[in-house]
Amino acid sequence: MNAQLNPAVKTAYNFGFLDEYAKKEIRRVTLKAICIPGYQVPYASREMPMGRGFGTGGLQLSLALIGQQEQVKVIDQGSDDSVNAVNLRQFIEMTCPGIDTTTRTQDATLIQSRHRIPEQPLTEQQILVLQVPYPDPLVIVEPSEDKRKVMHGEADYSRLLVKLYEDIVQFNEITISHRYPTKINQHYVIDPSPIPRWDVPKLHQSKALILFGAGREKKIYAVPPFTHAEPLAFEDQPFRVENFDDASGQRRACVRCGCQDSFLDEFTQETGQKIYQCSDSDWCEQQLARRSESGNS
């Protein structure tokens, strides 16, 4: 009635989980994405053994790119130890035997991330893979993919700009908090994934290759190294990152490492008091280590 399973074959997955044909397809799509900065290249996204929306697009990119010598870092919300980051890292370790994983940003050759770009500036030797839930910034003004494709081709972003304008009329402020539409190489506008606005300037002239993988929506796109990346704004309404000043105008510091120029997570303590801490946990660790070193010397 059924094909008999060979027990020896049951657990034998290829290096990087995906079969070589799938990896080849993803690499070819990635090359196309790099050649046309910001253009969303469709691909036949494979089902991965974790939920769509949990980073299957980023994971397919990582698995297709990881080589034997790779040093991989996986973060979620800036943290190496959040449940989803741990889950993805364990899966990569399981399916890519022999590679190394690290939490130190500067040691990693490939970084997969959800919702953050590390605070530590990246280098030419590094690839950053971002997980993407919504690859198309036009989806907020046009639900049909077919129509959006034409709008992108014609670089017609007028409806997006009208949306920003309407925000200003209504709220005196652009209300887009994250996933901030950003024009790449002066043509395609991308959804840079749900990174905060804080991270958007890091896309501009980035030394590292930045790849975006949307598994569920089956798209890959790229911001190649040293490429122009410009968040949409108006001359009299400039793009602004998150503000972490307190009521007196003083920049808040991380309660743990004291850093005053990182993206902060806000916590409400049981006493009702608010405290702030670096969202990038590796950055926080390294700042803390540096502070205690200089304190000891």
Add this chain to the structure above:
Amino acid sequence: MSYVPIKGGGQAIAGAAAVTEFLRTEQALHQPNAQALDLQTIQFQLRHLVDRVISEGGVYHPELAALSIKQSLGDTLEAAFSLRAWRSTRPRLCATPALDTSKMRVIRRISAAFKDIPGGQMLGATPDYALRLLRMELINESDATFQHYAKEWLKQSNPTATTPMSFPKVISALRADGLLPALEADRTAQAFDITREPLIFPVSRSATLATMARAETGSLLALAYSNMRGYGDVHPTVAELRVGYVPIMLPHAVTGELIEAGEVLVTECEVIAMYEAQSDAKPVFTLGYGACLGHNEVKAISMAILDRALQKGKKDGPTNPSEDAEFVLLHIDGVDSMGFASHYKMPHYVTFQSDLDRLRTAQQQEACT
């Protein structure tokens, strides 16, 4: 100074897996002789569940479908998901030519269009006319009763009855009478493989049908139902619905000759909808087609209705959601939609922090004006 711990994700995941395994085996606490579900039991006694998982998982593997049901504690979305994830690691070795469903070894076959059809109606196993009364006698069904029935049933059925193994298709007769559009001249086109190519709209009918064949049953039903109720105008008649085993013909590795490699259980449905004026020919009925792996009649009918609705949408432009290919095809996959619904449970601290920043700024702006 207190700070929020940033470690512990790994232990939390391991703990969640352990407590889930506890739930799977908990029965043994209450019944020391409790036995784990064996896959054969799932395959035979929960066959519609297995069929659903096969169809939505997109691979005909009843044994692994049963395993998937067992490990997911009976969650159909999860079970189809695990099976699909396994399937996606398998390379594509070859493709069959189009299967001939007139060769189907039929276990059930009906037509709502004609009282009598060539070969006759064959009701087969169906709950359609059963009274949905709870069968209380099954609460404490004895092993002896259970083991007795199938044997007796076979004895009573007449082995000499000459039921044919296969039946002609109802629509073949309608087509011969000139009531349906003629078959497309070029029938050699390769099927669109949705596991190897992305959907780029507008998509071919082949891609449309493949996407629906793998769709989640409930999603497909909901969209088809919207069309049936009034957000659309298909008004279908089931020309034929058949369930049975279709031989899978594969080319021989050396000679290239087609040989039967096995058979798969398939549900197939054709619906006929009202005729349309054609500019250059006499009017004919229109046709919607649905087929899926396993025995799942609601899915095949829903698919056939949506196929017809989408053909109309493609021709005249969509006037309802069920006629819009993007709307239908991008929202019916169980793995995609359940994954995305679940992902909202993951941390969104960073984006929410960013949302807070925008709201506070907007509030300040409001206060200033």
